[in-house]
Each structure stands twice: as C-alpha cells, then as structure tokens.
Amino acid sequence: MRLVTRADLDGLTCAALISINETIDSIELIHPQDITDGHAEIGPEDILANVPYHTACAMWFDHHQHTATPAAPPKGVKGAFGQAPSAARLVYEYYGGEETMPQYAELVRETDRLDSANLTVEDIDDPRGYILLGFTLDGRTGLGAFRNYFLALVDLLVKGIGIEAILDTPEVRIRREVLEEQDATFRKALEEHSRVVENVVVTDFRHVEPVPVGNRFLIYALFPEVNVSVRLQWGPEKRFQVATLGHSILNRTCTTDVGELAARYGGGGHRGAGSIPLMEEPDQQVQMILAELTRNG
Secondary structure, X not given: OEEEEOOOHHHHHHHHHHHHHOXXXXXXXXXXXXXXXXXXXXXXXXEEEOOOOOOOOOEEEEOOOEEOOOOOOOOOOOEEEOOOOOHHHHHHHHXXXXXXXXXXXXXXXXXXHHHXXXXXXHHHHOOOHHHHHHHHHOHHHOOOOOHHHHHHHHHHHHOOOOHHHHHOOHHHHHHHHHHHHOHHHHHHHHHHOEEEEOOEEEEXXXXXXXXXXXXXXXXXXXXXXXXXXXXXXXXXXXXOEEEEEEEOOOOOOOOOOHHHHHHHOOOEEEOOEEEEEEOOOHHHHHXXXXXXXXXXX
16 A cells, blocks of 8 residues: 655654554655645555545545545545544554554654644754654755655654654754754844734745745744744745745734635645645735734734
8 A cells, every 4th residue: 555645743653653554565745735736646545644635545544624625535434534633643543542552652742742833932942852853854944855764764663763763863863953053044034034914924935045944933932922924935846835824832822723714725724734825826815814814813
C-alpha cells in the first residue's frame, strides 16, 4: 500500500504509526491543495493521512474540520476523521493508542501540541525534543524540499530510536544549525516585511528571495498585541500564492474560525490555523480575508 501525507510533524507521526500497523510500500508527500484541486492521483490501495478525502482511497485519517474538497467521505469509510489536536492522535487511537503502542505516547502528545499550536514562549525561543524536530520539518521555516529527510525520519521512528538520538543525527543537526544561524536574519525579515492591521499581523514574503528561514511562531513573540497572523508566500514550485492563517499562541483572543474561513476561499484547516490558495486577484482576496479577520476580532 502507498501512504499519502503532508510533510510536517503531524504527517511524520502519522507515517510512522501507520507504517508500524500496515504494509506500506511507499510514501508520497503532497500539498493538500493537490487533492482539493484534483491534481493528485489517488488509487484504491492508497492510505491518506492529514490531507483531504479522496473517493478512490482505501483509508483516510484527518482532523481538519473545514476543508474545501470536491467529495465528502461516505459513512463507514475506513480510517478515522474527527475533531482532534492532530491527525496523528486519530491514527494512534485507531490502532490502540497507549495500550498497544505506549512507546509512542510522548511523540503523539508533542505532535498534538505543535499541530494545535499549544506552545509556550519557551517552545518558541528554545525549542527542544519533538517540537524542535517538528520545526526542522515545517515547510514554513523555509528549509526547502526534504523528501529523503522525511523518509529517513520515518525509518528512525519506526525502529524506535529515541528523540535525543534522532536530533543528534547528521541530517537533523544540519537543519538545526541552519535554524539557529538564521535566527537574527529571520527576525529582521519579519520586522521589515510585516505590518499590523488592527488585530492582524500580515507578513508578505511573496517578493522576498530567498524566503527567510525561521520559526513560524516567532511572529507572535515579535507582535504580542495581535491575535491572528496572515503570512503570504509562494506555494510549491511557485504554481500559486498561499495565505497561511493562524491564531496567536500567546494572545488567544481571536474569535474567527480560521479553518471555516479558509474553506470558503478554497483552502482548509481547523479552528486555529488554515491555508488558502490565492489563485486569481490575490491582493483582492487578501483584502477580503483581512476584512473578515478584523471584523470578527
């Protein structure tokens, strides 16, 4: 069977847990928009995790409550879908949770925290453990493509290698060092390319080359007065622009359901985070999105 997922910590944890419980021949990393737009080729032997539903798949795991997708899953579809802090949590419970896989309890708990942005200031300024590993995987850090890196991490997790040993592998050390070295540059880029619109901070990296590397939650430490962020940059292979929305993890007063908003604009997500492809008249779409975020507060 083939596993189709996205390349973040949630996708990584899903991949490890599913690989332990199913016979996985290959892993395909995609952008969720590829399924939404009908660009992904999905077959009857495919397992989807942390991406939108596709009618052809064999199994599906996802926790995104609002996703623009051309097909709704039928009742009884194999897998698990529902409200949860991460898709990995649904996968974990589906295969027995702590009763059958106690050695992965910490990994799933930390995946829950990162995917739901339930983090502290210390997690932003001095990330450690699985949270740090997640930052090296986050496409929004700007570290670039990493298919082989992702697959190597899946293999380490399936083998039961501990997090400290994983963080000390050469591949992970390189990415950690890049994040640390680029911290000052990234902070400066955020300050130079961000503007505050009432309760929203908007960061526009669409005309920045290369996109600066850094922790995506740093924006909330730099702008503690806002309660939601919008980050604009190019999507995969510059095929379209993307607006990434997120509730501040330090000022938790935003009342907008970001996932529901994103779904209405052709994207998806959950209450606290989402992404929107900006296909036509992107600047006009951004203004409409900002109007909703500022109106709802």
